[in-house]
Amino acid sequence: MSNPRAFSARDRHAEGRKLVRRLDSGKAGSGKIGLSARGRPYFLDGHGDFSISHSRRLVGAAYFRGKVSSPAERGKIGFDVEYIHPKKSRQALADRFFAPEEGEYISAGASEEEKLLRFYRLWVLKESFLKLQGLSVLDLPGLPSFSEAGNLKNKIAGIHFGCFEIRLSSKERYLAAYSLALED
Numbered sequence: 001m002s003n004p005r006a007f008s009a010r011d012r013h014a015e016g017r018k019l020v021r022r023l024d025s026g027k028a029g030s031g032k033i034g035l036s037a038r039g040r041p042y043f044l045d046g047h048g049d050f051s052i053s054h055s056r057r058l059v060g061a062a063y064f065r066g067k068v069s070s071p072a073e074r075g076k077i078g079f080d081v082e083y084i085h086p087k088k089s090r091q092a093l094a095d096r097f098f099a100p101e102e103g104e105y106i107s108a109g110a111s112e113e114e115k116l117l118r119f120y121r122l123w124v125l126k127e128s129f130l131k132l133q134g135l136s137v138l139d140l141p142g143l144p145s146f147s148e149a150g151n152l153k154n155k156i157a158g159i160h161f162g163c164f165e166i167r168l169s170s171k172e173r174y175l176a177a178y179s180l181a182l183e184d
Contacts, residue, residue, distance in 0.1 A: 012059050016052030019061035024048065040134035051079035051131050055174060058083070058166065062178050078132025080124045081166070081176040090119045097140040098122060105147035117175070121163050122146055124177035128161060132179040158182070 017033075024031050024043075032044045042049060049064045062079035094103055102122055109115035125146050130139055144156050154161065163177040 012054040013052075015059040016054060016061055019059065020050045020052065020063065023050070023061060023063040036134050038134040038136075040131070049076045051077050051128070051178075053079050053081045053127075053131070053176070055081050056083040056172075058168065058174055060176060064180065076132050076181045078128040078130065078179040079176070080127035080131060081174050082120055082124050082127070084116065084120055084173045084175060086116070086173075090116070090123075093123075094119055097126075097137075099145035099147070101145050102147045105150060105152070108150055120175040121152060121177070124175050125152070125161055125163055125179070128177040128179040129156070129159065132159065132181060 020033075021031065033041050034044045035041055041052070048066060050061055052059070052061045054060070058081055060079060060081045062077045064075060064077040066075050094106055098106070106115050106118045106122070109118045126140055126143055127137070129143060129146075130136065146153055146156070152163075159179050159181045161177060161179040163175060166174040166176055168174070
């Protein structure tokens, strides 16, 4: 993770690429990056995979070292980070993009704070899943549900995922998630 002083989108993108180069330094492979037809970046020689995300002033990257087999989508990683807006309602987004059982998962939160965190957990998990597959936010409604029996799942169709919180200060909090498709 990085906390760049510059805040422009171009600067955050460049900072993300620097993080990937730092994570990849000294590893086998050329380190050259290409873009898929859908705009997903990847290492041209397939020696690993990475995903970059940024929100506000936080930039993060996830890196997977190992052979990537493109057609099977194995050995790939997706990553997302989002600033937690403490007073911004997300109900309209949840109603539009989340499955009914995910809405129930959010509503089951014991407090407004817990409901907010449940929303962001689902959002970053879904975004990381999209990034792993090279999809966009417009594809959110077609994703499988990440909630079952009131709990978050940790695996869907062979893809493992997890979520964690990042606090830069008591007032600046983020949630981040990764999705990892391991080789069979």
